[in-house]
Amino acid sequence: xxxxxxxxxxxxxxxxxxxxxxxxxxxxxxxxxxxxxxxxxxxxxxxxxxxxxxxxxxxxxxxxxxxxxxxxxxxxxxxxxxxxxxxxxxxxxxxxxxxxxxxxxxxxxxxxxxxxxxxxxxxxxxxxxxxxxxxxxxxxxxxxxxxxxxxxxxxxxxxxxxxxxxxxxxxxxxxxxxxxxxxxxxxxxxxxxxxxxxxxxxxxxxxxxxxxxxxxxxxxxxxxxxxxxxxxxxxxxxxxxxxxxxxxxxxxxxxxxxxxxxxxxxxxxxxxxxxxxxxxxxxxxxxxxxxxxxxxxxxxxxxxxxxxxxxxxxxxxxxxxxxxxxxxxxxxxxxxxxxxxxxxxxxxxxxxxxxxxxxxxxxxxxxxxxxxxxxxxxxxxxxxxxxxxxxxxxxxxxxxxxxxxxxxxxxxxxxxxxxxxxxxxxxxxxxxxxxxxxxxxxxxxxxxxxxxxxxxxxxxxxxxxx
Amino acid sequence: xxxxxxxxxxxxxxxxxxxxxxxxxxxxxxxxxxxxxxxxxxxxxxxxxxxxxxxxxxxxxxxxxxxxxxxxxxxxxxxxxxxxxxxxxxxxxxxxxxxxxxxxxxxxxxxxxxxxxxxxxxxxxxxxxxxxxxxxxxxxxxxxxxxxxxxxxxxxxxxxxxxxxxxxxxxxxxxxxxxxxxxxxxxxxxxxxxxxxxxxxxxxxxxxxxxxxxxxxxxxxxxxxxxxxxxxxxxxxxxxxxxxxxxxxxxxxxxxxxxxxxxxxxxxxxxxxxxxxxxxxxxxxxxxxxxxxxxxxxxxxxxxxxxxxxxxxxxxxxxxxxxxxxxxxxxxxxxxxxxxxxxxxxxxxxxxxxxxxxxxxxxxxxxxxxxxxxxxxxxxxxxxxxxxxxxxxxxxxxxxxxxxxxxxxxxxxxxxxxxxxxxxxxxxxxxxxxxxxxxxxxxxxxxxxxxxxxxxxxxxxxxxxx
Numbered sequence: 001x002x003x004x005x006x007x008x009x010x011x012x013x014x015x016x017x018x019x020x021x022x023x024x025x026x027x028x029x030x031x032x033x034x035x036x037x038x039x040x041x042x043x044x045x046x047x048x049x050x051x052x053x054x055x056x057x058x059x060x061x062x063x064x065x066x067x068x069x070x071x072x073x074x075x076x077x078x079x080x081x082x083x084x085x086x087x088x089x090x091x092x093x094x095x096x097x098x099x100x101x102x103x104x105x106x107x108x109x110x111x112x113x114x115x116x117x118x119x120x121x122x123x124x125x126x127x128x129x130x131x132x133x134x135x136x137x138x139x140x141x142x143x144x145x146x147x148x149x150x151x152x153x154x155x156x157x158x159x160x161x162x163x164x165x166x167x168x169x170x171x172x173x174x175x176x177x178x179x180x181x182x183x184x185x186x187x188x189x190x191x192x193x194x195x196x197x198x199x200x201x202x203x204x205x206x207x208x209x210x211x212x213x214x215x216x217x218x219x220x221x222x223x224x225x226x227x228x229x230x231x232x233x234x235x236x237x238x239x240x241x242x243x244x245x246x247x248x249x250x251x252x253x254x255x256x257x258x259x260x261x262x263x264x265x266x267x268x269x270x271x272x273x274x275x276x277x278x279x280x281x282x283x284x285x286x287x288x289x290x291x292x293x294x295x296x297x298x299x300x301x302x303x304x305x306x307x308x309x310x311x312x313x314x315x316x317x318x319x320x321x322x323x324x325x326x327x328x329x330x331x332x333x334x335x336x337x338x339x340x341x342x343x344x345x346x347x348x349x350x351x352x353x354x355x356x357x358x359x360x361x362x363x364x365x366x367x368x369x370x371x372x373x374x375x376x377x378x379x380x381x382x383x384x385x386x387x388x389x390x391x392x393x394x395x396x397x398x399x400x401x402x403x404x405x406x407x408x409x410x411x412x413x414x415x416x417x418x419x420x421x422x423x424x425x426x427x428x429x430x431x432x433x434x435x436x437x438x439x440x441x442x443x444x445x446x447x448x449x450x451x452x453x454x455x456x457x458x459x460x461x462x463x464x465x466x
Numbered sequence: 467x468x469x470x471x472x473x474x475x476x477x478x479x480x481x482x483x484x485x486x487x488x489x490x491x492x493x494x495x496x497x498x499x500x501x502x503x504x505x506x507x508x509x510x511x512x513x514x515x516x517x518x519x520x521x522x523x524x525x526x527x528x529x530x531x532x533x534x535x536x537x538x539x540x541x542x543x544x545x546x547x548x549x550x551x552x553x554x555x556x557x558x559x560x561x562x563x564x565x566x567x568x569x570x571x572x573x574x575x576x577x578x579x580x581x582x583x584x585x586x587x588x589x590x591x592x593x594x595x596x597x598x599x600x601x602x603x604x605x606x607x608x609x610x611x612x613x614x615x616x617x618x619x620x621x622x623x624x625x626x627x628x629x630x631x632x633x634x635x636x637x638x639x640x641x642x643x644x645x646x647x648x649x650x651x652x653x654x655x656x657x658x659x660x661x662x663x664x665x666x667x668x669x670x671x672x673x674x675x676x677x678x679x680x681x682x683x684x685x686x687x688x689x690x691x692x693x694x695x696x697x698x699x700x701x702x703x704x705x706x707x708x709x710x711x712x713x714x715x716x717x718x719x720x721x722x723x724x725x726x727x728x729x730x731x732x733x734x735x736x737x738x739x740x741x742x743x744x745x746x747x748x749x750x751x752x753x754x755x756x757x758x759x760x761x762x763x764x765x766x767x768x769x770x771x772x773x774x775x776x777x778x779x780x781x782x783x784x785x786x787x788x789x790x791x792x793x794x795x796x797x798x799x800x801x802x803x804x805x806x807x808x809x810x811x812x813x814x815x816x817x818x819x820x821x822x823x824x825x826x827x828x829x830x831x832x833x834x835x836x837x838x839x840x841x842x843x844x845x846x847x848x849x850x851x852x853x854x855x856x857x858x859x860x861x862x863x864x865x866x867x868x869x870x871x872x873x874x875x876x877x878x879x880x881x882x883x884x885x886x887x888x889x890x891x892x893x894x895x896x897x898x899x900x901x902x903x904x905x906x907x908x909x910x911x912x913x914x915x916x917x918x919x920x921x922x923x924x925x926x927x928x929x930x931x932x
Contacts, residue, residue, distance in 0.1 A: 102818035174908040179816040181848045183886035191657035350645040352568035382647045420649035427652045442640040449915040
């Protein structure tokens with residue numbers, strides 16, 4: 001190992017190789033899940049250095065854990081507990097942000113953060129349209145195929161990716177940094193690295209699609225009486241202003257009550273009684289106000305709903321500042337953690353099933369796990385729900401309870417509602433049991449074949465998709 | 467072979483197995499390229515029958531050519547010249563079109579045609595947003611990842627595909643007909659079958675994303691002085707009304723002159739002198755006229771351009787009916803064929819390079835192939851150009867000339883402009899030499915691994931991506 005560390009230092013510089021326990025701590029523990037022990041953390045500065053680091057690790061038989069900003073939510077960025085793995089951090093591979101407005105793209109190093117990319121795009125009036133609470137690196141966003149609150153408008157990372165460069169565990173650099181919006185020449189290689197947790201290769205650079213920053217944005221909070229009514233309102237908005245809809249986030253009463261109890265806000269807009277669902281509706285557009293009055297468009301759409309057959313489902317529409325509504329929405333996760341231990345489940349079901357599914361899971365958990373409180377909130381516009389389960393503080397076997405709940409809800413979601421146990425967080429040790437249970441033999445066979453092609457020695461990561 | 471034919475008849479019915487030369491002719495020759503001889507054509511009616519046909523062919527050692535509507539442009543849907551292959555036509559697998567408006571999707575059999583799908587969607591106010599001259603089947607569209615004239619707005623087929631079912635050559639049916647708009651659980655299996663010409667499996671059903679049919683559509687024809695000016699006008703439109711832009715098609719003078727000579731139209735809108743580029747600009751929206759006046763939006767955007775620094779590039783903006791402008795655009799390919807033998811090249815380059823690239827290729831071909839006329843037209847909004855080369859009728863070796871031109875232009879496109887030799891038509895025998903020349907070893911290694919996994923005996927198709 002000493003020979004490897006010396007060779008790594010010669011490659012990335014002395015300050016690019018960390019071995020002290022204190023320095024390694026932040027690389028060993030994940031944002032929400034995942035904890036292990038690393039032998040070293042290595043911080044290459046260029047794609048060539050990443051490739052060289054991988055070649056050296058292979059030569060010395062060291063396994064490698066790639067890591068972006070370590071903000072993932074499935075434990076896929078942390079080393080195992082062996083203490084033998086090398087963490088390959090992309091944090092210093094963050095020098096290139098090349099904006100090409102006419103091409104509608106940006107070329108970025110994998111270690112560039114989402115906020116840094118958007119800061120570089122802002123002077124051009126452009127943005128990378130993936131909207132998240134965290135500030136991940138681009139490489140990590142691709143490896144987990146990040147979703148976020150504006151997926152309903154712009155799609156996920158996959159939809160906004162044109163070119164990719166990947167370092168294979170052999171030390172080979174595979175570069176396809178295309179700026180082409182269409183290129184239909186057989187297998188689209190980048191798709192193999194999107195959402196596969198860095199297990200087939202380490203992403204070093206990417207070409208992403210960038211879009212005009214909206215000139216107008218309006219948001220309101222609708223107080224809605226039921227899950228069914230949330231879907232009815234969504235249907236009206238999609239028919240009337242669907243192409244302007246950039247977020248449709250529903251927060252359940254249980255979740256909003258937690259925000260009102262523990263959050264920071266100027267005033268409670270619900271007068272102490274939050275509705276069954278508080279729905280944050282956001283419209284945005286790149287059109288100038290002279291061409292389209294966005295506020296009027298939202299008002300007209302809401303008026304259409306309130307004149308229609310499902311008007312009763314909407315109890316109130318709050319007037320206020322969009323940022324205040326977003327502020328409430330963004331405090332849900334943290335506030336729930338104040339209520340007790342939380343198991344966060346990142347689910348999706350066909351959009352038409354959202355209300356029925358949510359009621360069903362609540363009913364079943366109430367029967368079988370009466371001490372567990374269901375607080376759901378999420379992206380109803382795209383069929384995604386973060387079903388957060390608040391657990392009793394005094395439960396004797398919290399880990400066992402979490403596993404039992406995960407098993408139960410995942411099975412219900414996948415088997416009875418044709419849903420997903422991981423709508424946008426990806427796959428990692430945290431939900432690997434579900435992956436193994438619900439993934440088809442064909443997918444796993446393809447993964448085995450690809451792993452054998454790109455990382456035959458299984459040097460990358462701590463788990464397997466095969 | 468007789469035993470196989472009997473078994474096939476027992477599976478799909480007597481009327482589902484064709485063996486007479488007369489009946490087979492339409493399956494043996496492609497729309498533009500591709501010609502071979504088939505032993506039989508088989509027409510299964512269900513996914514299970516497709517799987518059974520494949521299993522039977524495997525059992526009897528017969529190779530299989532899957533075929534949709536046979537409208538592809540790279541010769542990938544026709545059998546080879548051995549006379550031994552079985553054509554598996556999906557034309558009767560066309561019974562299911564299940565529209566789910568709340569989910570925003572439709573479940574379709576692979577043999578359903580684009581026009582049939584859109585006819586079924588129309589009563590719901592929905593459409594499948596891939597716009598083409600031909601009327602292919604959905605399975606073929608997925609296997610070739612079709613683009614079309616509205617890609618700038620809606621993306622290609624890949625962007626509008628949620629779920630897929632595939633029959634492997636083993637006879638196994640792999641079904642992942644998900645309606646989820648997000649599902650982030652590792653490798654996205656469907657991506658392996660998009661654009662890979664049916665070589666890994668035969669697509670039997672799909673879930674596609676459907677979108678609201680536009681309530682308003684306006685189009686105009688701008689007469690533009692140069693390729694650079696086409697890009698300048700595009701930049702203004704993207705800044706002002708980018709999210710409304712649904713087509714941006716530029717037809718060169720050479721191509722438009724052919725339309726005026728051979729086409730069918732009421733009147734020549736250019737008074738005998740078409741501009742360097744006639745640019746068809748289309749805006750569309752699902753918003754009601756009361757919310758957005760689309761005609762006024764287009765006028766405002768054009769006015770902004772005509773008041774800007776690049777006003778000189780726009781010679782004229784024609785007033786007229788959108789369908790008349792589209793009618794001219796859609797006659798380009800046919801009209802050019804009246805001028806002489808045509809080699810159609812389906813290219814893309816980074817959008818910023820479109821003008822420079824087009825001039826460069828014209829200059830180089832003029833020098834080296836003076837008898838060849840370059841007539842370009844295409845989707846400048848997404849960096850795509852159909853560079854059609856009109857060849858001398860009396861050339862002694864037309865096939866040799868076509869190969870030489872293909873080689874020359876493909877190399878220029880890919881090697882000097884980081885472009886694509888197949889922007890939207892996919893890969894087939896017609897451009898296989900380019901595939902072999904320009905595809906990276908990593909992509910080919912992945913294809914070999916996937917072929918070995920899904921079709922180890924190479925029973926499907928007439929070529930290989932490995």
